[in-house]
Amino acid sequence: MSDEALRGRRMDPALLVVLAGVCAALHVGKLPPAIPVLREALGISLVAAGFLLSAVQIAGMTTGLLVGRLADGLGLRRSMLLGLTVLALASAAGAMASGVAALLVLRAVEGLGFLLVVLPAPSMVRRLVAPERMSRVLGWWGGYMPLGTALALLVGPVFTESLGWPAWWALLGLLSAAMALWLWRVVPPDSAPMAEGRAAEQSGRAWLHPMQLTLRAPGPWLVALCFGLYAAQWLSVVGFLPSIYREAAVPGAWVGLLTAGVAAINIVGNVAAGRLLHQGWAPAHLLWLGCASMAVGAAMAFAASVHGAGLPPLGRYGGVLLFSCGGGLIPGTLFSLAVRVAPNDHTVATTVGWMQQWSALGQFAGPPVVAWVAVRAGSWRWTWLVTVACAAGCALLALRLHRHVRPRAAA
Secondary structure (H helix, E strand, C coil): CCHHHHHHHHCCHHHHHHHHHHHHHHHHHCCHHHHHHHHHHHCCCHHHHHHHHHHCCHHHHHHHHHHHHHHHHHCHHHHHHHHHHHHHHHHHHHHCCCCHHHHHHHHHHHHHHHHHHHCCHHHHHHHHCCHHHHHHHHHHHHCHHHHHHHHHHHHHHHHHHHHCHHHHHHHHHHHHHHHHHHHHHHCCCCCHHHHHHHHHHCCHHHHCHHHHHHHHCHHHHHHHHHHHHHHHHHHHHHHHHHHHHHHCCCCHHHHHHHHHHHHHCHHHHHHHHHHHHHCCCCHHHHHHHHHHHHHHHHHHHHCCCCCCCCCCHHHHHHHHHHHHHHHCHHHHHHHHHHHHHCCCHHHHHHHHHHHHHHHHHHHHHHHHHHHHHHHHHCCCCCCHHHHHHHHHHHHHHHHHHHHHHHHHHHC
16 A cells, blocks of 8 residues: 555544644643642742743744744744654753753743644645635634643643653653654645745745734734733633642542643633624624623632632632633634734734734733732632733723724625
């Protein structure tokens, strides 16, 4: 049997691209279950743990737009292979790190690898699948981040408690290396004419023009800021859940199950957003519903009553599920809006890259702020105020988006 036939039997290339995104997301989600072990092993403070949690976003918040253009010029497949290789090497080096400074630097390197994998992936999917399969495969791609995070939160607590956090880092490094090899064998190379076209485009001002158009238009700024406020809330809550449950003496296996459930249910919101938009719901209404769900859910989960008791454990967990599931409406809606608010068809990718950059900024800033509030208050009871503030800001931006998109749609 030919090598081509073997490739076709093993895996649909487009689905493998989705799996590569899930593999990259595992590196973002691998730290939360390891925070309690890392704090004991290295003597890390809660605020330092917050910076470790968000350091993976340094590359995204500083170079998201630029890396999106570089990935397109490098070639979609080559960019994904390079990103998976960077993730494998950085994670393997992290397994041998002995201090917080080294881990912070390597988490930033992992953030660069993450961008190189996920930014070209939607374009790769469009190139690999027939038009009638496009929406279904891209729907799966929309859930790559919560799926990868859920898997990390499910497996991580048991793995780190039994074998230690360095083994967890090493395992994910090996997984990324294996995924790079699998992608190299199954996904067809970038076509030569496409690569030559990119090389010609990168000469002179044409390379910078899509970025200039994107940054001058108000629509990309609005969707990017909304995405940043959403991401700041989501990672701040989900990222610290393992630590919160550990402090509450929840068994390790249950910590993974409970936190993974919160991450996984976010996929439901993403998928629902696509269906509701298809049925004619206004994007602003979905954004407002998502913001309200996150604000109410966070208050249910963390706000204490006057006497400091708050809701019972089951009610608090229901609040976290509402927070994550309803919040999933926001990214599902914003990715749809990105196509509509981009200045033209050639700036959709840069608009998504700008969204990723602000998402990374939100994920970088959110966890340390929440950790600081928790330390100052002596508990997690006031951290919901950070989430409500972010949700309110996102809702106001959604109102501006509603006014911006409606005239363009009418035109």
